Amino acid sequence: MRPIKRCNSKCIFCFIDQLPENLRPSLYLKDDDFMLSFMYGNFITLNNLQHRELERIIQYKLEPLYISVHSLDAAVRKTIFGTASHARGLANLKKLDAGTISMHVQIVLCPGINDRRNLLDTLYRLVHEYRCVQSVGIVPVGMTAYNTNALLKPVDAACAGQTIDAVGMFNQEYGTGSKVFLSDEFYILAGRSFPPSRDYHGYPQIENGIGKSRDFMDAFITLAKKKILAKMKDTIMITSQYGKYVFEKLEGALQGFGVKFHAMAVKNRFLGGNVRVTGLLCAADILKAVQEKDLGSYRKILIPHCIFNTKGLTIDGYSKQKMHKMQDKLVFVKEQAKDLIGELI
Numbered sequence: 001m002r003p004i005k006r007c008n009s010k011c012i013f014c015f016i017d018q019l020p021e022n023l024r025p026s027l028y029l030k031d032d033d034f035m036l037s038f039m040y041g042n043f044i045t046l047n048n049l050q051h052r053e054l055e056r057i058i059q060y061k062l063e064p065l066y067i068s069v070h071s072l073d074a075a076v077r078k079t080i081f082g083t084a085s086h087a088r089g090l091a092n093l094k095k096l097d098a099g100t101i102s103m104h105v106q107i108v109l110c111p112g113i114n115d116r117r118n119l120l121d122t123l124y125r126l127v128h129e130y131r132c133v134q135s136v137g138i139v140p141v142g143m144t145a146y147n148t149n150a151l152l153k154p155v156d157a158a159c160a161g162q163t164i165d166a167v168g169m170f171n172q173e174y175g176t177g178s179k180v181f182l183s184d185e186f187y188i189l190a191g192r193s194f195p196p197s198r199d200y201h202g203y204p205q206i207e208n209g210i211g212k213s214r215d216f217m218d219a220f221i222t223l224a225k226k227k228i229l230a231k232m233k234d235t236i237m238i239t240s241q242y243g244k245y246v247f248e249k250l251e252g253a254l255q256g257f258g259v260k261f262h263a264m265a266v267k268n269r270f271l272g273g274n275v276r277v278t279g280l281l282c283a284a285d286i287l288k289a290v291q292e293k294d295l296g297s298y299r300k301i302l303i304p305h306c307i308f309n310t311k312g313l314t315i316d317g318y319s320k321q322k323m324h325k326m327q328d329k330l331v332f333v334k335e336q337a338k339d340l341i342g343e344l345i
Contacts, residue, residue: 007032008048010082012151013108018144018273024317038062041207043106046096047081047089054092058099064134067093068106071114072122079113079151097130104205105133109163110141111153119163120170127176137205138167139183145272154274160189181205184213185277188245209277213246219337221253227345234299235344236262238286241276243304264293270316278335279306283318287326301329302343308332 007030016030034049034057036042043066057065070080077086096103105126109115114122119138126133140155155163164186171177178201187194197218200211239247244265251261266289268275270282286303295301303323307314314323324330333343 002035004029004031004036005033005048006030007045008083008085009045011045012080012082012113012149013110013141013143015142015144018142018146018271020144020146020271023315024313027315034062034065037065037067041066043068043208045081045086045089046092047083047085049088049092054095054099057096057101061101064102064104065096066104066106068108069093069122069126070107071118072125073114073118076114076118080108080110093130097132100132102132102134103130105136106205106208107136107138108141109138109155110151111155111159113151115159115163116166120166123167123170123176123180124174127174127179133179135204136180137183137208137210138163138181138186139208139210140185140189140274142275143273144275147273155186155189157189157191160186161192164190164192177201181210183209184211184246185209185242187213188242193249213249216335216337217246217250217253220250220341223337223341224254224259225257227341235302236264236295236298236300237302237304237340238281238290239263239265239304240278240281241265241267243278262298264289264295278304280315281307282316283307283314283323284316287323290327295329298329300331300343301327302333302340303330305332305334 009032014030016028019027031042032044032048033042034044034053037044045068056062071077072090074087077090078084107114107119107122109119123136126136140160141152143152143154164182167180167182171180177199181200184194194214194217197214200214203211203215206212206215237247244263247261247263251259266281266286268281269285271280290301308320312319320332331343333339
C-alpha cells in the first residue's frame with residue numbers, strides 16, 4: 001500500500017498544530033498527498049510535489065486537484081507556509097496549469113497578513129494568469145484556544161463585511177462571479193443573508209463550507225412546504241453556534257407556514273477559540289449541554305452525523321453507541337434536508 005505523503009510546511013494557522021494533546025494519533029497526521037486531493041478533495045500545498053509526481057498527474061489527468069494557495073506574493077507565502085519550499089509550490093501551480101489540470105483553489109484569510117490589497121492582487125492573478133483554476137474559495141482562519149501564534153487574528157464582523165464587499169466588487173468588475181466564492185462563515189459573522197443559489201454556480205466547493213448553508217436552506221424550504229411538521233415541538237436539533245444562525249434564517253423564511261424550529265447551539269469548549277462549526281463539536285460538550293438544559297420534555301434529541309469521522313468517532317473519541325448509552329433520546333441524523341425532515345415528522 002502506498003504511504004501517505006506528509007506535509008513539510010509549517011503553516012502559521014495549521015489546525016493540527018492547534019489541537020489539544022492526547023487525542024487519537026490519526027488526528028495529528030498532516031497529509032499533503034496529491035492522490036488524496038484527487039480522490040477525496042483534500043487541499044494540498046504543492047510545496048513538496050516532486051517532478052515525477054507532477055508528470056504522473058499530467059500524464060494521467062488526475063483532476064481536479066484542490067490547492068491551498070493563500071497568496072501569490074512571495075513574502076506573504078513565506079510568512080504563511082513557514083518554509084522556503086513555498087516557491088516550489090507556486091512553480092508547480094504554474095506547471096499544472098500549463099498541463100491543463102483543472103484546479104480548485106483555497107485561500108485561508110488571515111487579517112493583517114493576506115487580506116485587503118494582497119487578497120485582491122491574488123484574486124486578480126489567479127483569474128487572469130491561470131486558465132485552469134475552476135474556482136477560488138476564501139475561508140476565514142480557524143483558531144482554537146491552543147493557538148500560540150501571535151500573528152493570527154480572527155476574522156471579526158467588520159473584516160467579514162469588508163471582505164464580502166471587496167469580493168463582490170471584484171466579481172462585478174472582472175465578471176468572475178462564477179469563480180470566486182466566500183465561505184458561509186463570512187456572511188454569518190457579518191450578519192448578512194447568504195447569496196442565492198445561482199451565485200454559487202453549481203457549488204464547486206460546497207465541502208469546503210462554501211454554499212452549504214444556502215443549499216441546505218433551499219432544500220429544506222422546498223420540502224417543508226410539502227410536509228406537515230406538526231410534531232416538531234417534540235424534537236430538538238443540536239447544532240453549533242454557526243448552525244443556529246442557519247436555523248434562525250430558516251425559521252424566518254418559513255414564518256408564514258407556521259414552522260418553528262427547536263435548535264440548540266452548543267458552544268465548542270473542547271477546542272475553544274473561534275471554532276463554531278458543527279462538524280467539530282465533541283461528544284462531551286454536546287452531552288454536557290443536553291444535561292444542563294434538561295431536555296426531558298423532548299421525545300427526540302437530534303445529533304448531526306457530521307460530528308463523526310469515517311470510523312464513527314467524534315473528535316474526542318466517542319462512538320454513537322457510547323453517546324446513546326449516556327442519553328437514550330439521541331437520534332443521529334444526516335445533514336441533508338430530506339433526512340432531517342424525515343426525523344422531524
